[in-house]
Amino acid sequence: MASATSFYDFKPLDKKSAEVPLSDYKGKVVLVVNTASKCGFTPQFGGLEKVYKDIKAKHGDDFVILGFPCNQFGGQDPGTDDEIQSFCQINYGVSFPILQKVDVNGDNASPLFEWLKNEKPGILGLKRIKWNFEKFLIGKDGQVKGRWASTTKPESLESVILEELSK
Known part of the structure; x- marks a missing residue:
């Protein structure tokens, strides 16, 4: 999708292969x-869920993790996809959306x-994703306002997320 100009131009798939128009998230962080x-x-699933719940408690639906x-x-x-969803919910209580499995690098990378x-x-200036749990x-x-490596703990991003929400 070379003509994409924003996050909202994409429609990735959920675990049931239904399109999820990212335009549904317009105006949200x-x-x-x-x-x-x-x-x-x-274990970062635990940190992601904590950040998600903490910010959601203060800002409602203005923030989402995908x-x-x-x-x-x-x-x-x-x-x-079903096994992954179940794992995330049972082991980490994940309540934010987990979409369909994708490739992030290579010829079949998600647009x-x-x-x-x-x-x-x-x-x-490297464009490839280096490992699991990179964050945008x-x-x-x-x-796109920021990108962080796998080693960045989700909790450390809370202030950056709150700052973006205040804009």
Whole structure:
């Protein structure tokens, strides 16, 4: 989707292969995360859920986290979409949307992740996603405001998210 100009131009799929128009999130702040259920960073689901609930308590539906499972890094999310959803809910109480599993790099990369990487390259201008749990913050205007590595704990992003919500 080379003509995409904002986050709202995409329609990724949910676990049942139904389109999720990201235009439904217009005017909201969104944190996009590529996730995996068998990764050293998997406990970040707990931190993501805490941030989601804390900010939702203060700002209602103005903030959402969207998880995109990915099996490209060490085969760390081999399950079906239903298995992944169940894992996230049972083990971490995840209540934010977990969408259909995607590729984030390579020939079959999700158009959304291609756009995110082009809008906000990583360190040294590298565009590829390096590992599971990279995070992208989308502002109310549908533009990428920040990108963080897997090692960045979700809780450390709360102030950045709140600042974006105040704009």
